[in-house]
Amino acid sequence: MRYLLRRVFRNSRQVRFALIEGRHVFIDKFLLHLQERLPTMRLLIALCLLVSSVYAxxxxxxxxxxxxxxxxQxxxxxxxENRTLNVPPGFVVELFAEDVGKGRLMAWSPDSVLHVAVMGTRGNSEWRADPNRTGRxxxxxxxxxxxxxDEVRTVADDLLWxxxxxxxxxAMYVADTDEVVRFRDGDGDGFYEEREVFIPDLATWIPGLGGAEHVTHTIVFDEANERIYVHQGSSCDLCRERDPERATVLAFNLDGTGRRIFASGLRNSIGLALHPLTGELWATNNGHDRDRFPNGRDLPPETIVIVREGGFYGWPLAHGYQAWVDFxxxxxxxxxxxxxxxDTLDVERMEQPVAAVAAHTAPMAIHFYTGDQFPSEYRNQAFVALRAGVRGNDLGYKVMAVFSDxxxxxxxxxxFLTGFRPNPGNNRVWGKPVGLESDAQGALYVSSDHTTQAVFRVRVGPLMGQWEVGPPDTVLAGQPLDLSAAIALTRFDREAAEPVVSADLSALGGSAETPLTALGDGRYRLEAALTGAEANGRKQIAVSVAQNTAEGPFEIALSRTLVVLPAEDLAIADDELAAGxxxxxxxxxxxxDFDGSGPVFTGTAAGVLTADPLTRLLPWQLDMEPPAPIETVGYWALRLAIHPGDVVPAEDDVVEVVLESGGFQQVVLLGEGTGDYGLDLGRKEWQEIEVPLSAFGILDRPIETVRFAANLEGRFYIDDLRLVRTEFAVPTVVHEAREDATPQHFGLExxxxxxxNSQTAIRYTLDRSQEIELKVYTLTGQHVATLISGHRSAGRHVLHWDGRDGQGRPLASGLYLYQLxxxxxxxxxxxxxVR
Structure with missing residues (x-):
């Protein structure tokens, strides 16, 4: 039976613990003197904080x-001049306005003019407000x-931040650092000269208090629910607030009365927006600055949440989905x-966020796109501006699309929009996205408040296309390929000359400029006989489409990734080390060295290791390095044979295999933490061991070293060390097919x-007719697609899945679980x- 300790401090001198046995029951257990046992208590408390129930x-x-x-692209x-940004194929980016100042969030006036809140800064400072109130x-x-x-025109001034x-x-409402001001243009000249304080006493700078103060505010009108929302950030990085309105979203009546806390635990929710279909309030939230501490560049993730009345969203106790802060x-x-x-009860009522994204990227505005200009998959989906990145492991400084139900x-x-930090090797950036809006024609506007103080406009260009028939997902290395594919242009200039369409097939042994055949109405066929790629890995085919449109010359690239699988196992050591x-x-x-006079598993010789460890606590090492890093695509296991030779088994024996793939990934064959690999040093015979590459964790980089490490003493042998390719059998059934013979078992293949890449076949067997579900999950357990839900008869079945979620959106590259x-x-x- 599983017991969990949940800590609940009553005061600084005593602790109440909860003993949980399948349910939450709070029990006064004992009193502890923290001054006497503080180090031990902190470790215990931290462990308790990190323990949580396990759900899907x-x-x-x-x-x-x-x-x-x-x-x-x-x-x-x-x-x-000399500035580029990266957007999906077919989109263009234009400078809409420059020299805007420290432009933050934006809004459209009733006469369809874009307005921007601009902070007044002292000199060239990024975060020091101008005391002369030059905000506008x-x-x-x-x-x-x-x-x-046409111009950058000040329409309201005498603001601080x-x-x-x-x-x-x-009326125009402006959220300043200490109040919301209501402006009116009484004489109709375009300048809002009439002003009054609409909401007073917002949280602002605290005299004499330094640190991570958040003094910006965002205002949103919710006419359907007759509310105004205003966010208030925390006064610190992580602390207990004295002011209960800090780190909250406040709600007011539409006339500014009825001030109340709507939701709490939101450290700094600069982005607020109403969902166009549900009317619910969504928010971005900036996590605490964990990067100053070990392993902190990945913690905590920033979040996008649905803000519900009375909801608690974690700060300062937890983040994400009930993940406790590292105390x-x-x-x-x-x-x-x-x-x-x-505290415990608050954390346990935290809802799962809509999205959790890379730490320390500082999400700013959130904007729901409701236009018709962008492709349909963007409609009613969110864009989020990310203003930071150098303190984490994500480049940051970009606009991200959030697709969800x-x-x-x-x-x-x-x-969706990157490139403000063009060189991952340094921290130089030339723009910091903050505000987001879209106009009636469907163009997206992005404000940048530092380095480049401007507003950019993103729109669909004159060319846009998609793969109509994609290339194959997988091919074998060294094998010829008869390629047949097709693309369709969904947008092009029908009055201009025919687009020039060609493919770069050099990664598969073809020409870098292979022309496609025009089929009419914007459709093109790609056919080529290719020698194929020599080595396994991910190879890209890129189709270039260029046209002299009415807007001028324009070009897009449509790319697809093929997975090249190894044609055979990769031998590392057999009769000798492999070449190179x-x-x-x-x-x-x-x-x-290699010797044929002793035990040999295959061939004529085996690898002989003679060891005299310096200490039993420090394993010796044998590092084997390939002539070039090895892509792991298409290999599923590392296989070797071990003969114990004259090694005398001991209780503290350690045998490990390590792969260097970016970092060092270890699997223990013998010793503490041993997997079920069957190595027995007492058996003086050859023992074949196969370690799935998945046991090493995610190998997202090529293998640079294969290391054999142990603390054994004596002479023993290894042989037939190799990377084993995945065996691919040709499917014998097609979509929706079922064999009549009744299997004797329930199984998922x-x-x-x-x-x-574009499609895969999933086969399963049912020993009787029954209700079943076949679902796809991420490795974290998030459900992304339901492939089957209903009654199926006994027999062998197969379905084909195109790698899309339940809403028809393509899933990201990565490992997934599928469960019958x-x-x-x-x-x-x-x-x-693999995309």
Whole structure:
């Protein structure tokens, strides 16, 4: 039976613990003197904080939302010299307005003029407000509709640190650092000279208090529910607030009365927006600055949440989906302790966020796209501006698309606009996205408040296309390929000359400029006889489409990734080291060579290791390095044979295999943490061991070293060391097929092909007619697609899946779980999707 300790501090001198046995029961257990046992208590408390119940989508787990590839390509920013940004194929980026100042959030006036809240800064400072109150609101009229603002015109001034602007019933509302001001243009000259304080006493700078103060506010009018929402950030990075209105979203009546806390636990929710279909309030939330501490560049993820009345969203206790803050960090422990029972209950009522994205990227505005200009998959979906990135492991400084159901379920994210930080190797950026809006024609506007203080306009260009028939998902290395594919242009200039369409097939042994055949009405066929790729890995085919349109020359690229699978196993060591491989012995391994006079597993010789470890606590190492890093695509296991030779078994024996793939990934064959690999040093015979590559974790980089490590003493042998390719059998059934012979078991088979790109076959067997479900999940347990839900008869079945979620959106590349479930049985397997 599983027991969990949940800590609940009553005060600084005593602790109440909860003993949980399948349910939450709070029991006064004992009193502890913290001054005497503080180090031990902190460790215990931290462990208790990190323990959580295990569900399909486990509360307490740190995760990020699945990411899809929108196939960004660089485009020159129209109106700027030597600046490029990356957007999906077919989109263009234009400079709409420059020299805007520190432009933050934006809104459209009733007469369709874009307005921007502009902070007034002291000198060149990014975060010091100008005490002379030079904050303002500017209008950016585009009277001739040429996609460029005619002027940057101040329409309201004498503001300190304005962040947000909104329009309601003819008035303009500006959220400044200490109040919301209502402006009116009484004489109709375009300048809002009439002003009054609409909402006073908002949380602002605290005199004499330094640190991570959040003093910006965002205002949203919710006419359907007759509410106004205003966000208030925390006064610190992580602390207990004295002001209960800090780190909240406040609600007011439409006339500014009825002030109340609508939701809490939101450290800094600069982005607020109403969902166009549900009317619910969505928010972005900035997590605490964990990057100062070990492993902190990935923690905590930033979140996008649905804000519900009375909801608690974690800060300062937890983040994400009930994941407790790491209170082993002494600074955090001292800031928050003592803890209460209410703390635990608050964390346990946190809802799963819509999306969790990379830490320290500082989400700003959230905007729902309701236009018709962008492809249909963007309609009613959210865009989020990310203003930071250098403190985390994501490049940041971008606009991200968030795809989800209207209720926030089944979410995916994808980079939509990147390039403000062009070089991952340094921290130089040339723009910091903050505000987002779209106009009546469907163009998207992005404000940047620092380095480049401007507003950009993103729209669909004159060319846009898609794959109509894609290339195959997988091919074998070294095998010829008769390629047949097709693309369709969904947007092109029908009055201009025919587009020039060609493909770069050099990655598969073809020409870099292979012309496609025009079929009419914007459709093109790609056919080529290719020699194929020599090595396994992911190879890209790119189709270039160029046309001299009415807007001028325009070009897009449509790319697809093929998975090249190895045609055979990769031998590392058999009768000798494979060609080009080198071996290096150290730390007590005296020698490694090949000899045929002793035990041999295959061939004529085996590898002989003679070892005299320096200490039993420090394993010796044998490093084998390939002539070039090895792509793992298409290999599923590392196989070798071991003969114990004259080694005398001991209780503390350790045998490990390590792969260097970006970092060092270890599997223990013998010793503490041993997997079920069957190695027995007491059996003086050859023992064949096969370690799935999945046991090493996610190998997202090529293998640079294969390491054999042990603390054994004596002479023993290894042979037939190789990477084993995945065996792919040709499917014998087609979509919706079923064999009549009744199987004797319930079973789920490995999908084929695997990895796959555009389609894969999943086969399963039922020993009787029954209700079943076949679902796909991320590795964190998030449900992304239901492939079957209903009654199926006994027999062998097969279905084909195109790698899309329940809403028809393509899933991101990565590992997924697919599970077949019946009333009393279930089976789960993994598949790899490669885009």
């Amino acid at each position: 989508q486990a509360p307490g787990e740190v995760y990020v939302t699945p990411k899809i590839d929108l196939h960004l 660089p485009v020159a920013v129209a109106g700027m 609101v500017v209008a950016l009229p585009d009277r001739d509709r040429d996609g460029r603002a 304005p962040n947000s602007v909104a329009f309601y019933q003819g 082993e960090v002494d600074e955090y422990f001292r800031s928050i302790a003592p803890f209460t029972r209410e 209207p209720d926030g379920q089944n979410s995916q994210v994808g980079d 491989w080198t071996a290096k012995a150290g730390l007590g391994l005296d020698s490694f 490995q999908n084929f092909p695997n990895p796959f 479930r019946a009333e009393s049985e279930r089976q789960t397997r993994k598949l790899l999707l």
